[in-house]
Amino acid sequence: MTSAIGAEQTSVFPRFLDLAYPSIERGEGVWLFTADGRKILDACSGGAMVSCLGYGVQDVIEAAASQANAIAYYYNHHFTNRPQEQLAERLVNVVAPEMARVKFTSGGSEANEAAIRLARAYHVERGQPQRWRVISPAQAYHGSTFGTLALSGRRHSLQQPYEDYLPESFHLSPATPRFDPTGETALGELDRIVEKVGADSISAFFCEPVSAAALPAYSPPPGFWEGLKKRAQRHGFLICFDEIVSGMGRVGSWLAAHELPIEPDIVTIGKGLGAGYAPLAAVLCREHVFDAIAQGSREFDLGHTWDGAPLPCAVGLAVLDVIQRRGLVDRVRERGPRLLDELRAALKGSSIVGEVRGRGFLLGVELVDPRDGSSFLPRELDAASRVDDTAFDLGLLVSSTQSTPDGYAGDEVLIAPAYTSSDAELGLMVERFAATIASVERTVIHELGRQPVAAAPGA
Template sequence: MTHVFHRHLHSTPPVAACASGMRIQDAAGRSYLDASGGAAVSALGHGHPDVLAAMHAQIDRLAYAHTSFFTTEVAERLADELVRTAPAGMGHVYLVSGGSEAVEAALKMARQYFVEIGQPQRTHFIARRQSYHGNTLGALAVGGNAWRRAPFAPMLVPATHVAPCYPYREQRAGETPEQYGLRLADELDAAIVAQGADRVIAFVAETVGGATAGVLTPVPGYFNAVRAVCDRHGVLLILDEVMCGMGRTGTLYASEQEDVVPDLVTIAKGLGGGYQPVGAVLAQKKIVDALSQGSGFFQHGHTYLGHPVACAAALAVQTVIRRDGLLAKVRADGLAFGAMLRQALGEHPHVGDIRGRGFFWGIELVADRGSKRPFAAALKVHAAVKQDALARGLLCYPSGGTADGVHGDHVLLAPPFIASRADLQEITRLLGASITAVTRASVAAGG
């Protein structure tokens, strides 16, 4: 009997009892290799002594102070560090408690920016199909995942959704990656014009697509073309790096690898590595200046903004990443991890695509490789892979609706940055066994 309102009400998950490094142990004594960092959260794994020490020290000094009364030294230090390492022009950091809050704050910040500069007619956002930006109503409204949106659609503010950068399924035969990226940018341009360029607030995009499409990496030049379209129409570019940022793809911000600078960027997950709930919006100086010279007040707020213990945890996580050279490690070991996955699964009859960067990889599963036909949605292949992997002692992050919001299955891998190559090889071995067992059974079931 449980009184916890669990995500799934027909079963109760195992009780996590303790964790260290790459592994979590449940109350029955079973050990699990964490190949997904929870939901791409655990950058340093579990129980890192430096982070725990920083949190303890902060609790002893000051556990909580409301931001309507005080700032704190640790919040100021964290903001200084984030601005120091941020994309060019980022001047301020708005600290929140997680990814959905960060996106919600970014949407409202973007809207207020245009109100402050005398363009209140701008009310519309454009995002991409098969995107995920969070579960609060504003974030869900800009998100493009059909399954998550469907029950709440009557409550969502209208938004326009254009095609994702999804070369495996949507790049045309004979079309180069660069041509494909330009075609997508042209679609965005047409959507802005159709809506009315003076009515659009921002284009919102995950720099590398995350949970709902299985690590969609942008083709070369795509984001440069998108940036040019936004600039041409005076539209802001909001990059969502809640999942792909903070080193997950091998650079602190995934946008660094695209040579593009957003107007607003959202971060969370890897920011605090799971040690405390924390997220942030980083804003270009022009946005902060507009509010400062106008009302002087951002009309938004939450109780736990800039929570001192969360800030201490985040600052410690970022300090360890920099001190221990983990970004370089993720780049090098990420190449090795990709090679392991391709060697083990590249010719698998039910693996359609393997894509990713750094310690962020997606494996798309298909019923038929030649036609790219997904498994029947009713089979819930992704859920079966998760359960089979769990039984083998592996934690991975599968999801469904990959292809169109209803059909398609993928597995997302996002191991902690501390993973050794032996860990990565074990992840590959266990996941390969699960994919083989589940897809064989799914084919037998008529998938």
């Protein structure tokens, strides 16, 4: 079998029909092995910031096998099970002591849908059924279901042609250094939306405290969070944090929320919770959110077939054990700043690199037009894909995105290694990435030729 499979050679319905997909046969630590014998260094935890422990972790594999032997599945509607009970308890004791209850799902989109509904249920139970509107920053990604897709305001790069299906949602421009370094513009937009729709119609503010793919490693300035907190208190809406990526130690603390001057009422975690050994995510809420239901209808009737099933929860427990036993959150917190320094040093002087950001093991590299060092690169160059392809040719997996048509961000590269990556492996990731950028820089400069300078960002 060849390792790159095109749309014409498969019965699978591929995501992009013009791409040929290399076939991965196995993984070991932070290395991926393709079916035709290539060895790829994984700097993005399985490509989707999931495999935070790397591949082949025996303790997790054995826990999964042992649970599958005992019982892999039964429906949460009829029974509970020990792994679900224990994992919920460990999450509220270890990961998020400020939270009171946990509801498991199979993926991030489901967890975020559950969070939207939980916020809504909270208000309905408290006699405020008019509160349903959700406000969120536009440059974000919260999932691919219609509810979660509506939370992002990326009309051009994500929502078309499904806009007609999306519920009404309200968005702020992100408070990035490029447009709004103090966060005051975003807060002003929030005030205008509140004024327009009426404070008592708002259910929640929904956001990534530290962005993942949409604006890698970006978090608004403290002033934004402080202003948001005041407004949530004043207007009575809830704060929901999507920590599907940033949770479970990715940014050097169990939750990114723990580093910010604001406390969410509801938080979702995923990706690193199952670490790629099982599909697993969760929505967690504080006591007052749970109490609204406990003292009201006593029902939050939302379920998917696999929610809280024994097998994924046993995997989650084993993952948490490994993270704790090996002190991996501390490792990410301590090693992350040095990794950022190393990446910055390696990219210094590149004419296509703008901001290089990092929080723990979540790093982002912004690409810019070399002709002025600040504009987005022309969309048709598709620098994001060039980076991914060149990196792959050099034996490195990174993940790039292009949101240029929405005007808030251009081409961005995400680097999110496994917490278990050795110093030597991190060094090699930086080295191969610098070589990737140098090669892309050459082709970009060559292709730009004498084209006019690109339009100003956001124009």
